[in-house]
Amino acid sequence: MKIEHIGIAVKDLGLSNELFRKLMGKPAYKEEIVEGEAVKTSFFEIGESKIELLEAMNESSAIAKYLEKNREGIHHIAFSVEDLPSEIQRLKEEGFQFINEEPKEGADNKWVVFLHPKSTNGVLVELCSERN
Ligand code: ZN
Numbered sequence: 001m002k003i004e005h006i007g008i009a010v011k012d013l014g015l016s017n018e019l020f021r022k023l024m025g026k027p028a029y030k031e032e033i034v035e036g037e038a039v040k041t042s043f044f045e046i047g048e049s050k051i052e053l054l055e056a057m058n059e060s061s062a063i064a065k066y067l068e069k070n071r072e073g074i075h076h077i078a079f080s081v082e083d084l085p086s087e088i089q090r091l092k093e094e095g096f097q098f099i100n101e102e103p104k105e106g107a108d109n110k111w112v113v114f115l116h117p118k119s120t121n122g123v124l125v126e127l128c129s130e131r132n
Helices: 013-024 062-069 084-093
Strands: 001-009 032-036 039-046 047-055 074-079 098-106 110-115 125-130
Touching: 001 013, 001 062, 001 125, 013 039, 013 047, 032 110, 047 062, 084 098, 084 110, 098 125
Parallel strands: 001 047, 074 125
Antiparallel strands: 001 074, 032 039, 039 047, 098 110, 110 125
């Protein structure tokens, strides 16, 4: 496992892309819409990991709901795993609760599942693996 990326909820992806371009000293290497989540994302490289910025595309998006209750900021931490199904099984046996146990298509060519923050000390954890 490694930290694949840190997801940050933002209100305005354009403004935040500019802010993070200055912060990181280079622009986002890609922008991508994830229809299933109703989010616009952008990705910045930082060493072996990434920063993912997420903007809601409509009010039903999880990011919109998050920003109703919280300020802009860190939304989730994503761990990359080699074998997603066996990791899901292992964590279920350890008693963790999932938001979705069935991997769904995420940004940046990944399969993703989310653990419920109530079982992870309040941290929304994403597990992801490459989608081939
Ligand atoms: Zn993510």
